[in-house]
Each structure stands twice: as structure tokens, then as C-alpha cells.
Amino acid sequence: MKRLLLSLVALGLALTAPAMAQEEQSTAPYAYRQLDDPAKETKAQDLMESLRCLQCQGQSIADSDAPIAGSMRSLVRERIAAGEDPEAIRAWLIERYGDYVSYAPQLTGLTWPLFAVPVFLMLIAFLLLRRRFTGKTGDAK
């Protein structure tokens, strides 16, 4: 299933962006190399999984083989190795690319419905169901 999805994504990319068929080597040092410290690597991995690749936009930079994703992984790993806080790195990228680069939406004036609507729907469902379960008498004619 996953493979089918991946090939569908690949097909979609091939159809929409033929210009992406570019060959080159990523020369960023930590694009494909893990950090030696496993704790830091885990931290970096967690952050990389929640950052969007700017070229293959359905993928995180941890999953993407696009060259720019390699550069972003290297940036994340080098900064984590230097002791920077993961959220500071995310903020640095958002400052440059906008909220779009992050898969972890922030609560802002624009995004609050994202958080409010589920709560609101649950509330409505609860009220409706309560009427159905308890309000048989009120419903009968």
C-alpha cells in the first residue's frame, strides 16, 4: 500500500514538474550522515519529520531525496549538534519560508478554527446524542 502510494506520488511529480528531473549530488555534510550522538540524532530526526520539503511538498525532509531537503537536514543536524533548540530552528525556517515549511501548525489568528472546529463538532455531537439517548419522551407525539 505504502509502495503504491509512493509510486503514485512519484507519478504525480513526474507529470506536474518535469523540471525536477535534475541530477546532482548534495554536498551538504550531514545530508545523509547521522550525528554521532544518538540523543542529538533523535532530536534532529524528530524535527526533520515535522518539516516540509520545499520541492516534494507532500514529504517531510526526513523522507525526501530532493537536494534541498538534503541541505535542510544538514542544517538541522549541524545546528542541533551545536546545541540549538529544535523549536528555534523551526522558527528560523518559518521566518524564511512562512508557516508552510512546518507540519506543526502554530495557534494564530488564522489557524484557530483548526483547533476550535473539532471541539465544537464534538460538543454538537454530544448534545445531539444526549437528546437521542435520553430524550425519547420529548420526541414522542
Added chain:
Amino acid sequence: MSDTPPRAPRWAIWLPLVLFLGFFVLVMIGLYRPADRNVASALVGKGMPRFDLPPALPGRPGLDSKILANGKPHLVNVFASWCVPCRVEAPQLGELAKAGVPIEGISVRDTTENLQGFLEENGDPFQRIGADDDGKVQLALGSSGVPETYVVDGKGKIVYQHIGEIRPEHLGLLLGKLREAQQ
């Protein structure tokens, strides 16, 4: 009529169909007019980040961002030899250079040999070319691909970002932005 009157109004029977058609139309619009997938830099209107890139070619200057605040508007072109649209925009960059626009290059994830070959083949409109081997400066600029071209005013502020190749029809627009930046 029957003895159990219908609970819902008669038109309600069409509701699922109408909802389905609405959904169908939405999908079709999405299919035939996909959204713009370009990720614009959030730095437009802000200062150019500071960087100092080593020369991409021996004997040629590298690119220090200080030069972008020398009082004259510049074009900063983010490119690579491995990028096909960069070949498409080369003639337009050549024309801009001929018109006297200072063009600075940031060569992303490239090698000296490939870059030399690319410039021999497509012309060299650049005053300086900085080598951004690990793509860090590209990320610092908020650039999400190649080619991209930034119009920087004489004070080092990014006033415009052109995403994708510069086609002949974009020349007027870019020259206009440069003129605006001069004022």
C-alpha cells in the same frame, strides 16, 4: 397520503446528490486548476541576510552580502549548472547584464568543472559568483529552488523575488522593479 407523514421535507431527498455534485465540482476545479505550489520567501521587504560566500571559480570574486548595500540595486540569481530552467533563462540574464544591471550569482550545490562548462555554454552574466556548496545561503534567503532571482535595492533590502526561470516577457517587470529600487 399515507398514514405516516414524511418526516423530512421532500426536497431533502436531493440533498445527498447536491452535496456529491458540489464535492465533484470542487475536485474537478482542483484537478484542472491546481493551486500555486511556489513557496515565496518571507524575506521580501526585509534585509538581505548576511553571508560571505567563497568564490565559485578560481580567479573570480566570491560573493559577500556587503556588496549588495553599496547604493546600487542588484540582481541576485540563485542558480546551478544541474538546473535545466537555468539554461532557459541564461539569454535573458545576458540581456540584463548588457543593459548594465549588476548580476550576482549564488551557485548552489555545484562543482567547479560543471559550473565552468555551464557558463561556457550559456554565457556568463555574473559580476561575482559565490559557491553555496551546502545550500545554507539558499536556505537563509528563503529560496525554495533554482532558479530564483532577487531584486535587492542599494541598501541591501530584498524588494522582489522572481521564482522560476526569467522568460523574455519578465524582462520589463524586472527592469521596472530595479528602477523602483533605485529611487
